[in-house]
Amino acid sequence: MQAGNEKLLWMYEKMVEIRYYEETLAAVYMEGKLPPNIQKGLAFDIGAGPVPGEMHLAAGQEPVAVGICAHLSDDDTVVGTHRPHHFAIAKGVPLDAMTAEIFGKVTGLGKGKGGHMHLFDNAHKFSCSGIVGASMPIACGAALAAKKLGTNWLAVAFFGEGAANQGSFHESMNLAAMWKLPVIFVCEDNQWAISVPKSKATSIEWVADRAASYGMPGIRVPENDTLQVYEAVAPAIARARRGQGPSLIEIKTDRYFGHFQGDAETYRAKGEVARLRQNDPIPKFAQLLKDKNFMTMQDESDIIFKTHQWVDRAFAFARQSGYPSAQDALKDVFVSDHSNARALT
Amino acid sequence: MQAGNEKLLWMYEKMVEIRYYEETLAAVYMEGKLPPNIQKGLAFDIGAGPVPGEMHLAAGQEPVAVGICAHLSDDDTVVGTHRPHHFAIAKGVPLDAMTAEIFGKVTGLGKGKGGHMHLFDNAHKFSCSGIVGASMPIACGAALAAKKLGTNWLAVAFFGEGAANQGSFHESMNLAAMWKLPVIFVCEDNQWAISVPKSKATSIEWVADRAASYGMPGIRVPENDTLQVYEAVAPAIARARRGQGPSLIEIKTDRYFGHFQGDAETYRAKGEVARLRQNDPIPKFAQLLKDKNFMTMQDESDIIFKTHQWVDRAFAFARQSGYPSAQDALKDVFVSDHSNARALT
Amino acid sequence: MKTTRILTMAQAISEGIAQEMTRDAKVFVMGEDIGSYGGIFGATGGLLDKFGKDRIMDTPISETAFIGAATGAAAAGLRPIVELMFVDFFGVCMDQIYNHLAKNTYMSGGHVKLPVVLTTAIGGGYSDAAQHSQCLYGTFAHMPGIKVVVPSNAYDAKGLMISAIRDDNPVMFMYHKGIMGLPWMAYLEGSSNAVPEEAYAIPFGKAKVLQEGSDITIVSISQMVQKAVLAARELATQSIHAEVIDLRTLVPLDTETVLKSVRKTGRLLVVDEDYLGFGLSGEIAALIAENLDTVELHAPVIRLAVPNVPIPYSRPLEQFVIPQVANIVQAVQAAMLKKTAAAAHA
């Protein structure tokens, strides 16, 4: 499947947006976390600053998100991981509410209750989870619903190569194959699960080859290349929409930041990231678009300008928004409140 | 690998012993469970009689147990399933203590605490579990210990074809392959998981083919045939003992009884069991041994006589043994008692 | 025209499900052996014939996948009923249950609606040993995000099941095997009772006072309610008048009914088939301890529950660890003789 001009530009735009989003967040995340503003003796305080808690960024992994989501509409479901921003942005989750959520603000997607690993957007059928491997069963359910409702919608489960050794992978793949569910299982192979390299955790080279265990197509994408992803997944998408069931696709990609922000990355060879960054898919894609005359220099700078503006505005929105009031913590356990929640005495 | 005469006779003997054990148990199990001795209105009472609770029998599946265990010694570990008797007997677990356990007697393997799904025998390194798929992680641990202790011992995990869709299967296979653990994963494909046929649950034909997902050999045994099992698994055993890691073997076998005793088996086609029984591996194996002059008629009747005697004696032992005293229920939570156990007021 | 018949709890449950499935095409059922087998404990008996295999779906033995799929399908607008055959198996799929099904509503700020009913069998008493005999409702009630419904009889079971299916939140529906009225397991017959043919809903969070009494309050749930009623009957012949309360749901928990009763009786016995420690019996006792400003106890609270040991297989052991009618009678008798230190002073 050949991507049209508009699609190509959309992909580029989203990648630029994602990258700038993650870089902005990387900087904002550090606010308030360093001496002298933190507890004496600490080098860093994960719980401090405007964006507290763990922070998993996806810079470098943009091709996975945009190459897949370029095939999707609002009716399709995406379930992401603990590293969810690139998927969310590519799926069209509004930046303002997403960023506000990451800041823990009441204007956030989850009114501040979820945080960066728990972004839920019904309108764009996006959700994610902090549990490794958890995206797959849930995506099966969305696909089951699509099928039961008689639509040709599909569901995408993103997961890391580390998650491919979790039991949920196996159960979900078998269930989806058995029931011919319209699911695309997308393995982001960034070679690392925190500090554990794939070679120490996964007994074969390609997770995609595990598709054979379920009688579904397995697709290998050997490069962190946007167009390759886009084109390689097209048959899987078409297959799912035709009601022929799931596929598994694995994409080699690169993680530019640490596992989470603050990760000293002592397990990584010196210079590994610098080397990976030489293959940055974004300038590569820009070059391609320009070479083929799909994008002018003006388009390029427009895209950069506008996406940066979106992101900056979202961060401003998040900063300006208020925190939820403390008592609100007791609400929303259930959609109508009949929980056992009760305030501290 | 060719089985010697002694081994062949041992396999025959064990199969006869297992079959007679299961048939005896099937009869004993019904004692006290039928009207008029039970609650009015019931057709059957699972909790009544000398052997209460669920009862999963393995008649028909003898080739799996003996074909594999013929390769093992007391130093090798076997982890069985909810349907464990054939494995236990083939592994050499003493019949008396095993049967007493099934009767809930104090002379039982677990002093009556475990019951038929929970047979533990340290001396023969045998254990099992009522949880589908649970044998595999535990066998990995036994294999890890064998490796760490510098031995060439191995571990066998038995599991049903239904269990091959449980997450533990996937995780264990990958871990064993990654760490080159001496484990033999043995899938007993009796085509049924309670009422659900394999064709409705497993998205490919052969579970054994899933071995490729882990880079380990997968071995298909297409017939419920003792010698086939014995010979097919031999390379896997040798491989494990050489330190080259795990294998997966799948054996087509047949379940002659219901899933548990009392199962009305309405999900099975009429006559299915009668048809399966025409392929009974025990007379077939006897014929083979006699044809090849490995076994005389006298040997055969000696074997039948002696195994029946063993089984009958074990049941007599179990019947004659006493029940544990009620207060003993509070013991053995820990090997030295520091639990929170306390008697009812 | 209202018609009632005596039904078993299994029949009442499957009837409730069938009526809701007829009313609402979004309801469907998934689980192991829930189709042609009708559920190992009969909770889905007859449904396959009525609704066909697209709505009554047998699954592989992949609890993580299919319970997670229930969450995904519910988020997409369906109303799945999903069965975990025995609660004892929760460990293979607990992450999907409590990190996703139970939390996604909260984490989304209430935006994600998850109308899932998770049915499961609980309880022992028939020698099914440590991996097939537990109750564990305390475990599920401890973790926020799932309503916990545990009926003691057919009438309640149907009404609570209908409420569960209509509820827009995850509901764990736990039925005790020993009160399902199965033709193959002895059961406490009080659990089979008159059930209207029509659909009706019983609200959650309302305990039922099964029997009024002035001497002691017996709080219980599930099969133990039936035992408590039998014990109360025996106690009545000894002129001890026990008030028997069936909590019916643990989340939400009807604390008012319990407090009101204990304010009246001054004595509390909690009877529970779950483990004693850190569970239901502790929570109910704590409720009283927290409210001693308005509750005056004549005797210390007594808890009867499985004494912090796994369920043993052998019959005499199992019968010893699971509270029996005789234990309840004895515990009440003991409570009638005991005095709190404060009461002794007064």
Add this chain to the structure above:
Amino acid sequence: MKTTRILTMAQAISEGIAQEMTRDAKVFVMGEDIGSYGGIFGATGGLLDKFGKDRIMDTPISETAFIGAATGAAAAGLRPIVELMFVDFFGVCMDQIYNHLAKNTYMSGGHVKLPVVLTTAIGGGYSDAAQHSQCLYGTFAHMPGIKVVVPSNAYDAKGLMISAIRDDNPVMFMYHKGIMGLPWMAYLEGSSNAVPEEAYAIPFGKAKVLQEGSDITIVSISQMVQKAVLAARELATQSIHAEVIDLRTLVPLDTETVLKSVRKTGRLLVVDEDYLGFGLSGEIAALIAENLDTVELHAPVIRLAVPNVPIPYSRPLEQFVIPQVANIVQAVQAAMLKKTAAAAHA
């Protein structure tokens, strides 16, 4: 010659492990990122360099497989320490933990010995949200078969870890992230304290009275102990003398120390970072309710715990649901003003 230094709890734990590994070649460690990373929360810091990759084994993200493997290896004579990175992930491997590791000893009539230490990180307070901030020790204490150890400081942590490794039974060792003394997370400094260099064992089932007092008993565990101590200090300036008890282990549970203290003070506050309902705070309150024949309360029992909601991400919400020093102070003040109905009569 006994030498002590001030250590963080993370240092104390890894030192305890290292000493036992040196003493006993059967001890080894498995888990995610426990090798070159040293454990996400530092519990295995430095061990890879000391013992090499055969004894310090990074695993795939396959908790069911490697925790089950710990059970299998222990049954075969080894003494594994196995890490579940966050307790919140227990749902992916709970079956191996509680149906096998916790029950095989009992089901085998005590014949199968399973010396496994299962280490795991607990607790919130740093905005890690609903799937990475729970305590859940109540869940593990509820189900029989695993000892539950939850240290509040470095000294105890080392001694309890050494006992855990030497114990022939499964032990769950739960360390709170907010007292590990990590260089990247604020912590309560009382948790870093003097730790002897030599190996020493602290027995399980012995609560520690951290501070004596006559007005009220504060029972707590883990990080909350540190908060309770700070609260007690503040209360002392108001002439309220709180006795602070650190339970240290939940299984076995030292009920005597709690009862003795409440008999003295007549007041009890339980401070707990686990969920309020059906958990630790209920169990401790129930202990008093059951013993009101020998305990005379001046005021109703008070429980402070996470109010039955998942842990919210946003800081003001999270700080609201997790008990803080100020909440403890207020709760004690309230208890001092309250009276039981019985006391009001007297």
